Amino acid sequence: MQTVRRVAIIGGNRIPFARSNGRYAKASNQDMLGAALNGLVARFGLAGERLGEVAAGAVLKHSRDFNLTREVVLGSRLDPHTPAYDLQQACGTGLEAAILVANKIALGQIEVGIAGGVDTTSDAPLAVNEELRRTLLEINAARSLGGRLRAATRLRPAQPFRPEIPRNAEPRTGLSMGEHAAITARRWNVDRRAQDELAARSHHRLAAAYERGFFDDLVTPYLGLTRDANLRPDTSVEKLAALKPVFGTRGPEADQASMTAGNSSPLTDGASTVLLASEEWANAHRLPVLAWFGGAETAAVDFVHGDEGLLMAPAYAVPRLLARTGLTFADFDYFEIHEAFASQVLATLAAWESAEFCRDRLGLDAPLGPVDPAKLNVNGSSLAAGHPFAATGGRIVATLAKLLAQRGSGRGLISICAAGGQGVVAILER
Numbered sequence: 001m002q003t004v005r006r007v008a009i010i011g012g013n014r015i016p017f018a019r020s021n022g023r024y025a026k027a028s029n030q031d032m033l034g035a036a037l038n039g040l041v042a043r044f045g046l047a048g049e050r051l052g053e054v055a056a057g058a059v060l061k062h063s064r065d066f067n068l069t070r071e072v073v074l075g076s077r078l079d080p081h082t083p084a085y086d087l088q089q090a091c092g093t094g095l096e097a098a099i100l101v102a103n104k105i106a107l108g109q110i111e112v113g114i115a116g117g118v119d120t121t122s123d124a125p126l127a128v129n130e131e132l133r134r135t136l137l138e139i140n141a142a143r144s145l146g147g148r149l150r151a152a153t154r155l156r157p158a159q160p161f162r163p164e165i166p167r168n169a170e171p172r173t174g175l176s177m178g179e180h181a182a183i184t185a186r187r188w189n190v191d192r193r194a195q196d197e198l199a200a201r202s203h204h205r206l207a208a209a210y211e212r213g214f215f216d217d218l219v220t221p222y223l224g225l226t227r228d229a230n231l232r233p234d235t236s237v238e239k240l241a242a243l244k245p246v247f248g249t250r251g252p253e254a255d256q257a258s259m260t261a262g263n264s265s266p267l268t269d270g271a272s273t274v275l276l277a278s279e280e281w282a283n284a285h286r287l288p289v290l291a292w293f294g295g296a297e298t299a300a301v302d303f304v305h306g307d308e309g310l311l312m313a314p315a316y317a318v319p320r321l322l323a324r325t326g327l328t329f330a331d332f333d334y335f336e337i338h339e340a341f342a343s344q345v346l347a348t349l350a351a352w353e354s355a356e357f358c359r360d361r362l363g364l365d366a367p368l369g370p371v372d373p374a375k376l377n378v379n380g381s382s383l384a385a386g387h388p389f390a391a392t393g394g395r396i397v398a399t400l401a402k403l404l405a406q407r408g409s410g411r412g413l414i415s416i417c418a419a420g421g422q423g424v425v426a427i428l429e430r
């Protein structure tokens, strides 16, 4: 086996994120990931280069995109001898892709790779209903015209027009992400005003970062968008307070419902990519290193039988990563916590501050402690930028790497909750 090597984050590129059924309504996953990838290739002079590999994914994928990432590489300016494959870990996909590529570089299996993610809810894969699908497969498999006609007799007039539309819900509970988050918000008594403050801060910080030019070398304009379309620089806690709750609005505790369209991430279309390499490759290509990959962890919770909360897996993954690396919150300059919902960020922070949670669920003698709000999502996060599921990880890795490069030194923690009760977390340092 090779010894473990340092892994560099060289840079990232994404397209501005668009609200679902907005500017990218007619763009496919291939179009968007292709745009993000070609922007990265152009930025770092990779045209014609054969890379170790490209790993990316989408949560919602058409069956024709069985290897979406390979198709995108074949359509890109990279050397077509660059291997590529898809992976999927719900909203953790983009970060998981970066971890996978980083681990291969660390072990000396490859020198350089690209991680990415893309999603569109505008161009979601709509399937025909199961009965019709079976009949169509039988027609296709029949060996004679008679056989095809016999299979076709099973088609009924009312049947063909009942499509199956993908739902943003957990298959085992039937509840949407938002409904699950609302249960957790009640469990942790998450305050409505705190959620609205977090959401307003996310918009204001993202807008300020765009104004400062922070994203000039991280975001490439696409289809007429130059900034994330969900961004509302003029939002305020007062405006957010006026919005009606949309999740947790049924049942005996409906009067406590606090999650709105403003403090929930919107359905979003977009794509992101990140370039990772060995130190040797970066030096040979004279490319400066933004930050170093500093380890990762994943966790899963039992939200089906247990009471841990669907989106609470990072609350378990982070302490494991801290224990393994010997670090505490005091060792971090930045915390990038994906804002699926403001309430989910606040519930996670509350868990880390809770002596009871840290003792009973994590087996710790003392709480992990508070996260300094001044270090949390300093350039905004998913509430403002939007959240194209698999693309969020790449957005965060590139943002944090650049923050560390600008600071000159330091350490940042990434925490991403994912559907299926999973959490993907990682450390970057400089």
Ligand SMILES: CC(=O)SCCNC(=O)CCNC(=O)[C@H](O)C(C)(C)COP(=O)(O)OP(=O)(O)OC[C@H]1O[C@@H](n2cnc3c(N)ncnc32)[C@H](O)[C@@H]1OP(=O)(O)O
Pocket (backbone or CB within 6 Å): 091, 168, 177, 178, 199, 203, 232, 235, 236, 239, 240, 243, 246, 260, 261, 262, 263, 264, 265, 266, 267, 311, 339, 340, 341, 387, 417, 418, 419
């Ligand atoms: C692991 C994970 O990441 S899980 C997360 C996965 N993602 C999700 O589950 C997506 C959750 N989000 C959603 O389903 C949808 O965005 C919803 C249901 C919350 C809201 O959808 P919509 O009702 O279409 O939202 P819409 O954009 O129309 O906003 C509703 C209203 O709030 C207003 N609003 C939204 N955000 C803001 C804001 N920041 N400031 C002020 N007003 C706002 C809108 O202007 C709109 O007002 P109007 O009705 O007067 O036009």
